[in-house]
Amino acid sequence: MTLVSSPSHSTGATWPRIGQHHFAHLRAVAEGLSIQESALRYLGIDHGHQAITAHRQVVDRLRGLARRRGLSAWRLVGLTIRVGTGDVRPSLEDFIAERDLDGWTEAEVAQLYEEAFPADARAERRRRLRDRQLALLKDLQSLAAEKPSPEDRLEGWFDPVTTSRLAQAGLLLLRDLQQRIQGGGHWWRGLPAVGRVKAHRLAQYLNLLLPESEPLAPCPFQNPETARALASPDAGGALVQAGLFSGRPVTHGAPGTAVLTGARSDAEVIEAWVAARAGTAPTAKSYRREALRLLLWLTHERGKGFADVQVEDCLAYMSFLEHLPPAWISRRHSTVLGEGWAPFRGPLSLASRRQAVVVLGSFFGWMVNVGYLPSRNPWMLINRRTGDDAQQSMLDSRAFTPEAWSAMLLHLQAQPPDPSRARMLFILGFVEATGLRASELVGATMGALRQHRGRWVLQVHGKGARNRLVAVPGQAREALQDYLLDRGLGPLGQQPPETPLLARLGDPAQAIGYQALYQTMKRWVREAILGSGLTPAEKDVALRASPHWLRHTFGTRALERRAPLEVVQRQLGHADPRTTMRYAHAQLERLQQEMDVAFGEDRPTQDDATP
Template identity: 55%
Template sequence: MGPHHFAHLRAVADGLSIQASAQRYLGVEHGNAAMAAHRGVVQRLRSIARRAGDPRWRLVGLVIRGIEGDERPALADWAAANGLEGWSEAELQELYRQAFPAERRSARNQRLRQRQIEALRALEQLAAEAPKASDAIAAWFDPRLAQRLQSNGLLLLQDLQTVVARGGCWWRDIGAIGVTKARRIESYLQQLLPGASAGSDALPSLVSAAGALPAMAGVDRRPRFDLVPALPPGHNRADFAGIAITAGSDEQAIEQWVAARAGSQATARAYRREAQRLRLWAAVERGRSLSALSVEDCLAYMTFLEHVPERWISRRRAAPLGEGWAPFAGQLTLASRRQAVSIVASFFAWLVKGGYLVHNPWELVNRRTGDDMSVHALDSRAFEPAVWAAMLAWIESQPSSHSRERMLFLLRFTEATGLRASELTAARLSDLRPLGGRWAMQVQGKGAKKRIAAVPTQALRALQAYLEARGLPPLERAPGDAPLVASLTEPGSSIGYQSLYETVRAWLRQAMRWAPLTDAQRQTARKASVHWLRHTCGTRALERGAPLEVVQAQLGHADPRTTMRYAKAQLQRVQDGMEKAFGD
């Protein structure tokens, strides 16, 4: 039992309601949950008292009435009001008892309450144990809430402390927890583990001249990445004369590579992010420049990516390179780690070709990571038909607004066309043209490559309804420079990529929360993002008999194996063949 359990029992003894005290000290909500938590605390402490041979165990949890209504004034106030300041303490006590004779029951209750408080203090000395960060969450939290936290990988108090300290909407993927309940959890956690939160910015952090963190026992300091020094070239740096890359430093080399190789803003962001992460890691953790990295360093970086230390994870709302900022937003998935290694390996290959480096150590490293054991091969990022229908129905039931109309358009149009988010934000109405009695549109895809995508009837109807909601004429007469997906604040401008991501995510989360779905469906769909709309298009098209090469062309896949990820026909053929061989 922890000190907060005894604080709860003392508060109840002092007259605070069980519901209010349980909410304040036990981290539970109200009603039956509060009463159940209270009874659990009482039973545990009574059991401890009985085992210790303390006869006062019956007083634990006993609600004593008739104390909080005593309206008698304090002795000093009463003496001052009656001009008795010069009287002795004994005389004042005698006069006070005559003026305010206590009823027998009230006096008995007062003595009983005093015994109860004394018993709680004695038992606290005997049984109270301060919570430790390494304790299991289930030992200190309500069982139902603990189960939700544990199902999301938060097993220990320190796990929860870490994600809370990191900030942001840490509760987003945990079922039945919103902003209000999250704040109560944070308050309760602070009560359990008082003091500085994990990763607190109150601890100053400096980078030494060698670029490494100063060693301090028990303190996990976040580096000041803005203070990482420029390190001298390493053994792998090529001679400066005659090279194709004119960069004089690793940072300049990164920018020249991004400018030369990135085909879009999204690609440029990904390239710059991964290269800068490696540069900072090399300086802070290894004290080396990029040209000094060896095969061992490459292997160490891959290990580092598998479990990013907390000091390398940014705090919420931290400005880039500002206080509390770090290069990572959280732990990386297997796919993210694979992408990171692939990008930095191609970066080093470019540096070698341009004469900036002599060798590429990444070529000597086994970069194969295998498949993610946590991802089931039958899992899909496409919405099931039942989930899709329930989600659409819920959004349609909401009050009409520009945001709702835009969301309905995005769902129906993207389901039928499979456009990427970047393709949606870049498109204009002039990109759509009639062709052979139907409609098609020009799309600027990955690598700035153009393709022609079909616009089926479902997508065309969704667009016409969306144009009407925006106050525009039908597509045939609509202004060609109007964006396909408009901003709510500036209707003449296209929605930004981040705004598109956030608005789709917000609508999907609301729909998943309130639509009539099973727990399993809701848990799966809670991970959905705008890219799921594209997967839904590919999956649904193949399920309805569209040829593989047609879906490949529509989605702009260079490799048909990418399109095959959406197909279940091959698996069905295997099932049919094995059923034919071994079925009844």
């Protein structure tokens, strides 16, 4: 994040507004703090070149003001005046007290003082210049420093790029951003190119501008019993007992329609649907969450239940998901049982909103099919298409670039051998060549590894509780063989069937969980990327990596190396080839090549085309 914009008269860019924090920055620099450290502390800037640019712009702005005011010392603004520790002399009073010279005459004290601290003309001049510099900054601060107001527009306090990104999310004033941050949770969701780290810096910088925050409105979901109810397996029934909604009985179906479920309330039908259709625990959690959120909204905002939902309610709920009120978003650092809980952790991305609508459409269709609702599904009567996210770059990928991948391998190979290094080398080599999901990797055992016609395959229990066979090519086999030897388990094929592929560091016979895999990968990736020669932009992308990036890396590399699409699809376990196509960049490269032939430098000229 950059604080200020570069002045450009041709483009009409404005000068930055000057606040108290700018003078705190300049005083810190004058006192010896580096520009980069001071900019990080007072300006919210972490990139060195941006810090230098911001510092120079503020200095130029204040020098210009000092010249217009006729202040002869204007050149002292931003001037580096080094006063060494040896240049500092104690005051005469401190000298007398330290030496116990109260009974001595003034002349005697003066003589002793000069003998102990002989005058240094250059040091004295530096001290006088420093005093004049700090006094000048104080005078300029009284003249130029503005106090930011919550009603100020973001322009001037933030750089144009950050301002544009925030404006795309409807944040135009400092108050808008303050309320968004105070909403808590993952408040940065939906902001283009803003992740957790950048969001933290935005919040810190805004706190410098507006240190006095207004109290938050009370959250309507702070009842601990409500939070406990949502955390229970029978969340719907528990919420009824907590009094969050009535769970009143409904009239089932149209006359003569058979009811195929025993559910007698909206809360009960949610659990019946989850039990009937959710095949795995993560799916059950997702289904229950979306249905309960809708029921909470219907109860609090519309005074309705599922049987009363009309087309207008569906459209209103879609609009609600797009613009979540702050009261519906959990406060920062709140837990499920903590104060400030709300149904949403933060603003929803377009993908999350799309998923919610798909789940609810399926849920209402199921309720119609079992006769819980009349034979109509209002979600089928509206345009549920949300389109694409205009802020999403089609070139963005969650696959490691070849440069980032090389940086990680070089870092690992340069480290002394130990169990953690061996495990990380196995993870990179094995998953890059197999494309396993993180859950499939941590759940795999040696008993699932078999030979088929001289080659190795691994049976995994994948997404949707479906089994599939995954080819284990040479790179993956070698990575596993090295890892087994490092664990002291002997050559491949000599391990007990229950031996996990991925094990704990202290116990090669015990599997690790996803959280341990996540933390291991984040630690090694961070060390490798921060110490690499990648550009700041490349580092910023790579540092966001999670274990799932390894699966994307496999898909991207396999298609780049011309593996057939249907083969990659089967290896990944995708039901739809369009999902696999997300990893393909070959079509884009072919498009670029063909267009260069037609319209680029190599296109045939008119003379070439003439027979």
